[in-house]
Amino acid sequence: MLNEKTVNKKEEKAIELLAVLIKLLNDNGINGDYKEICKNLELSKQQQEKEFEKQNILRNSPEYNELSEKYKRMKREQDEKIFSDDLEEIKAEYLDCTAQSIDDLGEIFCIARILGLSNIEAYELVLKLQNRERDSIPVIGKVGSSKGTIKDFYSSDELERLSKDDLDNPDILERAIKSLSKLHR
DSSP, rough: OHHHHHHHHHEEEHHHHHHHHHHHHHTTTTOOOOHHHHHHHHHHHHHHHHHHHHHHHHSSSSHHHHHHHHHHHHHHHHHHHHHHHHHHHHHHTTTTTOOOOGGGGHHHHHHHTTTTTHHHHHHHHHHHHHHHHOOOOOOOTTOOOOOOOSOOOHHHHHHHHOOOOHSSSSHHHHHHHHHHHHTTO
């Protein structure tokens, strides 16, 4: 059973902690005594709950769902138009391009475009990589040299010599893309 001295110490500790909390709240722009602060926090919590409830009602309304679907459809159509225009630009320059969509050009094309290369530059990069894969002849290196050594930066010649196996290594691919973006600045 707790005696009066123990209860008083716990009350004192609670009061100390409450004072520290009130000071911390006051220092951060939340002013008042503990009753005012508790009231304001409760009001804030109620406002947040009301806002959350409004958003749920809105999200479940047919109008919201209709507008949301319309937005998604229009965004998809806009993206398809951009991709179609991009592919037309490539096909106008490279008549032998057989891609039916931008997706057919692969991940490297998309990464190159994100890095800021033009459609033509990105397509030429894809062509170089495809030609290198097709024409790659194993190169005899120095004794003790390690194939696929990861470097911080690759020159354009070194990029040309990277094999598909090298580019399958995520670390090499990442550094090759960074090098490519630096070379095209």
